[in-house]
Amino acid sequence: MTAESALWSGPADRQGRTGRWQSWRSSAALIRAADVLAALIAASLPWSTTVPSIFVGLWLLVVTPTIDWRDYGHEVARPAFALPFAILLLALLGLLWSDGAWADRLHAIKPVAKLVLIPPLLYHFSRSERGLWVGLAFVVSCALLAVFSWIVLLDPAWKITATASSGVPVKNYIDQSQEFTLCAFALALPALTFWRRGNVVATAACLALILLFAANMVFVASARTALLCIAVLLALFAWKHLNRRATLVLLAGTVAVTALAWATSPYLRQRITDIGVEYRHGHEDISRASTAQRLTYWRKAIHxxxxxxxxxxxxxxxKRQFERAATGGSSLDAEVVNNPHNQTLNVAMQWGLLGVVLLHAMWIAHLRLFLGGGLAAWIGLVVVVQNVTSSLLNSHLFDFHEGWMYVLGVGVAGGTVLKAKTRSQP
Structure with a gap:
């Protein structure tokens, strides 16, 4: 606006411009606050269940006034946005024909409900410039946890909560391994990028963090599900980012590192060899029945x-279905649980083929978000592939920590990818 037009504009015009400016500043401040809260959710997730839940509530309060509901309504028509809502709607309708106790029905809504945070996260980070904050907060927090894990291994008195595993300060070794796996592979692409650019210091920093996470899983605490995820993600990394020669180098390095880990880590050898022991003796000794338990759960879930x-x-x-299937045989056959330890079977038991179709459609829709290039696309791809893979042996989409890793990862990385796509359009 020129000085002359400012002179001729009346008080109402100037008041309107002032109001719009204040509204814009207020919205920008709320968006910044929402970014900070999202980073705090990510930073607190490796350590707690209560604290992230509090930050999620605050994030919703802060981000809601910033949403352009007409624009958001258009975005929700996309499969990546709509399918989480569809799964929750099916879960709510499923209350009507459930044969479970009402307490079990209502409790089963909670793990599904968090999925509907994916659309607002996608929308918010398609406008925000600070998606990287969230990823950095998670990696730094997990790095601190990895260091603390070694301290707890040497002196269990430092444990924050009473966990069943040595070297696990909080929660359990399954959650810890999944978090470290995600961080290690999220850092793999930056390490490769810095190496190709000749930035030795940044490459060394990324590799040091990857080594910190990997060493913890080899020598301190690891879930066998995470080991399966590592194999799948290594193949994915080679397919996405390496040529044939580099893939052969990665394969040779992986074989060498695996042999070294096997030779130097009695803990890792025991974790692998226990699979056969658990299968053979699981029906006699339920305390060592992890493999036999899963096979029994899957058989009953399929029935x-x-x-x-x-x-x-x-x-x-x-739970009601496992009660019906319980027999008077071994303690394993009589066991009653509310989780078949497979995400597809978890959904199939409750909502049948309709639920399975929606679940896999959501995974596919989210995978399609991340088929392009760039760090955000790679992180999002790792998040989805890790969840799909680990959900073969667990119901990780509905578990608290792994489920929130998926929600945050897809929401933040997906929003960043959508923002980049919008910028690249003419």
Missing amino acids: SFAEAPLIGHGTGSI
Whole structure:
């Protein structure tokens, strides 16, 4: 605006411009606050369940006034936005035909409900410039946890909570391993990029962090599910970012490192060899029945699915189905649980084929978000592939920590990718 037009504009015009300026500043401040809260969610997730939940509530309060609801309504039509809502809607409808107790039905809504945070996260970070904050907060927090894990291994008195595993300060070794796996592979692409650019210091920093996470899983505490994820993600990394020669070098290095880890880590050898022991003796000794347990759960879950293949037994019905399938045989056959330790079977028991189709459609829609290039696309791809892989042996999408890793990872990385796509359009 020129000085002359400012002179001729009346008080109402100047007041309107002032109001718009203040509104813009207020919205920008709220967006910045939402970015900070998202980073705090990521930073607190490796250490707590209560604190991230508090930050999620605050994030929703802060981000809601910044949403352009007409624009958001258009975005929700996309499969990546809509399918989490569809799964929650099915879970709510499933309350009507469930044969489980009402307490079990209502409890089963909670793990599904967090999925509907994905659309607002996608929308918010498609406008924000600070998606990297969230990733850095998570990596730094996990690095501190990895260091503290070694301290706890040497002196268990430093444990924050009473955990069943040595070297695990909080939560459990499964959550810790999944977090470290995600961080290690999120750093793999920056390490490769810095190496190609000749930035030795940055490359060394990334490799040091990767080594910190990997060494912890080899010598301190690791879940066998995480080891499966590592194998799949290594293949994915080679396919996405390496040529044939570099892939052969990675394969040779992986074989050498695996042999070294096997030779130097009695803990790792025991974790692998226990698979056969657990399968053979699981029915006699339920305390060492991890492998036999899963096979038994899957057999019972498949039988339950076959009884109601289209819409399942309803929300929160898993425990009731295992009660019906319990026998008077071994302690393992008589065990009653509310989780079949497979995400697809978890969904199939409750909502049948309809639920399975929605679950896999959501995974595919989110995978398609991350098929391009760039760091955000790579991190998002790792998040989704890790969740799909680990969900073969667990119900990780519905578990607290792994589920929130998926929600945050897809929401933040996906929003960043959408923002980049918008910028690249003419």
